Every structure is written in structure tokens, then in C-alpha cells.
Amino acid sequence: MSLPSVVPAPASLEQATGAPFRLSATTRIEGETDAAASLAALVTARTGLEVEGGGASTITLAIEPGGAAESYSLTADEASVVVTGADAAGLFYGVQTLGQLLTRDDDAWIVPAVTVEDSPRFAYRGVMLDVARHFHSVETVKGYIDRAAGLKFNALHLHLADDQGWRLQLHSRPKLTELASGTAVGGDPGGFYTKADYAEIIAHAASRHMIVVPEIDMPGHTHAVGLAYPELVEEPVLSDHIIEIARDYGGDLPEAGKPYDGMAVGFSSLKIHDEATYDFVADVFGELAGMTPGPYLHLGGDEALGTAPEDFALFVSRATEIIADLGKTPVAWHEAGAAPDLTEATVGQYWGFVTPTDGMDVKAREFVRNGGQLILSPADAIYLDMKYPTGPDLGLTWANGPTSVEDAYSWEPSAIIRGIDDTDILGVEAPMWSETIRTASDIDTMAFPRIAAAAEAGWSPATGASDLRTWESFRTRVGALGPLWTSLGIGFHPTGEIPWVTE
Numbered sequence: 265m266s267l268p269s270v271v272p273a274p275a276s277l278e279q280a281t282g283a284p285f286r287l288s289a290t291t292r293i294e295g296e297t298d299a300a301a302s303l304a305a306l307v308t309a310r311t312g313l314e315v316e317g318g319g320a321s322t323i324t325l326a327i328e329p330g331g332a333a334e335s336y337s338l339t340a341d342e343a344s345v346v347v348t349g350a351d352a353a354g355l356f357y358g359v360q361t362l363g364q365l366l367t368r369d370d371d372a373w374i375v376p377a378v379t380v381e382d383s384p385r386f387a388y389r390g391v392m393l394d395v396a397r398h399f400h401s402v403e404t405v406k407g408y409i410d411r412a413a414g415l416k417f418n419a420l421h422l423h424l425a426d427d428q429g430w431r432l433q434l435h436s437r438p439k440l441t442e443l444a445s446g447t448a449v450g451g452d453p454g455g456f457y458t459k460a461d462y463a464e465i466i467a468h469a470a471s472r473h474m475i476v477v478p479e480i481d482m483p484g485h486t487h488a489v490g491l492a493y494p495e496l497v498e499e500p501v502l503s504d505h506i507i508e509i510a511r512d513y514g515g516d517l518p519e520a521g522k523p524y525d526g527m528a529v530g531f532s533s534l535k536i537h538d539e540a541t542y543d544f545v546a547d548v549f550g551e552l553a554g555m556t557p558g559p560y561l562h563l564g565g566d567e568a569l570g571t572a573p574e575d576f577a578l579f580v581s582r583a584t585e586i587i588a589d590l591g592k593t594p595v596a597w598h599e600a601g602a603a604p605d606l607t608e609a610t611v612g613q614y615w616g617f618v619t620p621t622d623g624m625d626v627k628a629r630e631f632v633r634n635g636g637q638l639i640l641s642p643a644d645a646i647y648l649d650m651k652y653p654t655g656p657d658l659g660l661t662w663a664n665g666p667t668s669v670e671d672a673y674s675w676e677p678s679a680i681i682r683g684i685d686d687t688d689i690l691g692v693e694a695p696m697w698s699e700t701i702r703t704a705s706d707i708d709t710m711a712f713p714r715i716a717a718a719a720e721a722g723w724s725p726a727t728g729a730s731d732l733r734t735w736e737s738f739r740t741r742v743g744a745l746g747p748l749w750t751s752l753g754i755g756f757h758p759t760g761e762i763p764w765v766t767e
């Protein structure tokens with residue numbers, strides 16, 4: 265019989281010879297109350313059983329400090345299941361693993377007799393949602409948090425502002441949402457989060473052991489800022505590239521003071537030599553720092569094609585310093601690595617290809633030289649907004665697309681940027697840009713199953729370090745999760761690459 269299916273692959277999983285644990289309505293769940301509530305909800309969603317205790321079989325959930333952060337162990341035999349986390353997050357992840365191990369065996373629900381010892385390879389495992397190109401409701405974001413947490417992701421990066429709209433209410437700069445939030449790509453309606461909405465997202469994420477990493481993209485991607493505070497932004501730069509994109513994708517050219525609902529990038533810039541710009545940056549990140557318990561504030565820095573390189577460098581060094589002075593760690597897309605005065609320990613987010621082109625790896629390496637770490641988001645592997653080879657008519661193709669599940673899986677984090685090792689890698693993040701992504705079901709179908717490949721890159725042992733870290737193993741294990749995902753309401757893309765199990 266094949267090994268039980270767990271995704272992301274655990275550090276170690278051993279199958280025992282004994283009989284499986286049988287779960288029923290009389291199974292007792294005891295121990296930590298938050299974890300017990302998570303497990304009871306998961307069991308009900310998966311099996312329809314309301315577990316009430318009274319019988320002999322027991323699931324015990326405990327925290328025993330001492331192990332690596334977020335680690336857990338799980339043992340299942342005929343009499344009991346015991347899940348022990350080194351901390352609350354570890355116990356939560358053990359519960360997610362248990363949820364995946366629960367399978368139907370004729371008329372019974374069983375957990376195979378196994379021993380799992382597990383801990384993450386990287387501390388940061390993120391998903392990004394672009395709520396600027398298309399706005400996504402608090403409910404949709406909470407649903408995505410639940411989905412990602414089930415795969416042991418621990419960070420939600422929210423791309424909160426771009427040329428097409430500003431999505432977060434700030435009391436220091438009220439016009440941003442009053443005047444710059446109403447539109448989205450393709451003339452679709454916009455929207456924004458009130459401060460209460462943002463707090464609700466953060467609290468929900470925290471309940472799933474996730475932090476929120478807010479991004480306000482600067483100095484490019486700032487056309488919407490100009491709708492609210494026109495004195496802060498330059499006139500749009502209409503390069504041949506912009507004109508070409510407008511022609512290919514349709515839509516009007518960007519015009520100062522008018523909402524932009526096209527898909528071009530790289531035409532807008534904040535004014536770099538105006539002190540009012542830095543007052544704005546200080547207001548925005550100052551207020552955001554107060555609203556965000558997590559350690560990171562992301563300042564964007566990508567595709568600032570409308571900003572001269574020396575101006576870009578100056579901006580990045582000042583903006584990262586403003587963030588560091590607030591007691592937060594700045595995060596920037598890899599282009600910012602070109603700035604000679606980048607604030608020490610700024611985290612870089614690499615969005616080049618698995619095989620780097622155009623010196624993008626050189627810029628990424630600069631963050632490490634500068635005392636920072638990297639988040640890896642290779643675009644031709646884990647950009648979840650890339651089209652599938654066969655599938656829904658959603659997504660883009662610029663990143664060597666279309667992107668199959670096998671493409672999403674077949675890369676090794678330590679092999680992308682030469683000269684760095686695991687200690688230089690903070691983690692892995694799968695972005696979902698939303699030019700073509702309008703609804704929660706669009707998010708599901710584009711993310712699932714490829715998001716599982718990103719989860720495995722972030723959590724599991726390196727390729728070559730575990731028998732489970734092969735495409736063949738992965739596709740079988742993912743296929744076994746089909747019924748769980750369906751029971752959780754996840755509208756995954758039923759691609760023929762995966763041997764989906766049905767019950």
C-alpha cells in the first residue's frame with residue numbers, strides 16, 4: 265500500500281504495521297481548546313460527524329515547548345491519536361496533517377497507523393493576494409487565509425495599492441479611499457477595507473497562525489495616489505512599452521487625474537525630489553505600522569520604469585529607512601537591490617524566473633550582501649495568476665507561461681540564486697496578481713492545485729533530501745486531497761496532470 269498522503273510533505277512520515285485508528289461520533293478530542301475546536305470543525309467538514317466523546321478512542325492535542333518553532337509530532341494507532349506541537353502554530357499544523365490523514369475506508373473513517381515528525385524548512389511561507397487590480401472582499405480574503413493555512417502557509421501578503429486603486433482606509437490621508445478606490449481593471453467596481461475590516465483580516469489570520477504583510481507599492485504603481493493627491497505624482501510616462509500594452513490588452517492610455525483601468529505597468533512615479541513625498545511615505549507607513557502587528561511592511565519597488573534609476577535608488581533608501589525607523593523590517597521587490605544605500609537587513613522578494621534572466625539574481629543577491637534575506641517567488645513557477653496549459657480562460661502568460669502544476673513543482677529554492685544558501689532564504693511566497701481574477705472562485709481555480717507546490721517548496725525538505733520530494737509523489741499526494749478540498753468548498757482546477765481520487 266502506498267504511504268498516506270500529506271501535503272506539504274512532512275520531514276518524516278513512517279507507516280506502522282498496526283490497525284488504523286477509527287474515528288466516530290464517540291471519539292473524544294481532548295487537550296488544547298483552540299486546536300480542539302479547529303480539529304472538530306475540520307472533522308465535521310470532512311466527515312459530517314459531530315464528535316461528542318463517550319467512547320474509548322481518543323485524540324489528544326498538546327503543546328510541549330522545546331522543539332523547533334512550528335514543529336509537531338503525530339502518532340496514530342488503533343487506540344489513539346496524539347498530536348504534540350512545540351507551540352500553538354505547530355499544534356495547528358499537526359491538526360491540518362491529521363485532517364489530511366483522515367480517509368474513508370468502506371463505511372468507517374480512519375487514520376492510518378503512522379508516526380509523523382515535522383517542522384518547516386523555511387520560517388516564512390507566504391501567499392500574496394493583489395486586491396488592487398481587482399478588489400476582493402473581507403470574506404474572500406478570510407476564505408483564502410483558511411485555505412492557505414491548511415497547507416501550512418503562515419503569511420498573507422496583501423498588495424493594497426496600485427495604479428488602478430487604493431484599497432485601505434487611512435485617517436492620515438483620507439482622500440486615498442475617498443477619491444482613489446472606486447475603480448478596478450476593466451471598468452469593474454473597486455472597493456476598500458475600512459480600518460475595522462483590516463483589523464478583522466489580521467485577527468482572522470492570527471487565529472490561523474498567519475501574519476499579514478501589507479504592501480503599498482512605491483514609487484511606481486502610484487497612479488491612483490495622483491487621483492487623491494495630484495501634487496505627489498509625476499505625469500504618466502508613455503513609453504513605447506506602455507503604448508504596446510494598451511494596444512495588446514485594449515483600454516485607454518493612462519491620463520493624470522483620471523482613474524486607470526488598463527493592465528499596463530511602469531508608467532507612474534511619485535515625485536522623488538519633493539519633501540512632500542516623504543511626508544506622505546511617513547504618514548502611510550506610520551499609520552500602517554500602528555495597524556499591523558506583524559514585523560514586515562512591504563514598500564513595493566517593482567517595475568518603476570517611469571522613475572530614473574538614480575531617483576529610484578534615492579527613493580528606496582529613504583523609504584526603507586522610514587520603515588526601519590518605525591521598528592518594522594522593510595520588504596521590497598528585488599529591483600530595490602540595485603539601490604546602493606538600501607537600509608540594512610531589508611528583505612528582498614525575488615520575482616524573476618527559476619533560471620534567472622536580465623541580472624535579476626544579481627539584484628536579489630544584493631539584499632543578502634546587505635544583511636537581509638530573500639523571499640523567493642519565481643514567476644514561471646509559482647505566480648498563481650499565470651494561465652494553465654489547459655483550463656479556465658483566466659490568467660496571464662508573460663512568465664514563460666502557461667504554467668502547469670509540474671512547472672509549479674519542479675524547482676528547488678536553494679538552486680535559483682547562486683552563492684546563497686538556506687540561511688539567506690527567509691522563505692517562499694506564491695503571488696496571485698488580479699488583473700484577470702475577479703471572484704473567490706477565480707482565486708480557487710487558479711491557486712489550487714498549484715498553491716500546494718509552493719507550500720511544499722516552503723515547508724518540506726529540499727529536493728533530493730526526501731523520497732517524497734518528487735513530482736510523481738507530489739501528484740499522487742495532491743490527488744488524494746481532492747475529496748478533502750471538495751468538502752472544504754475549494755473549487756480547485758481538476759487538471760489531468762493530477763490523478764484525482766474520488767470517494
Ligand code: TNX
Nearest residue numbers: 529566597615649660697698
Ligand atoms: C508583474 S512581478 C508585476 C505585477 C503584475 C504581474 C502580473 C511584479 C513584482 N509585478 O505588477 O500584476 O506581473 O503577472
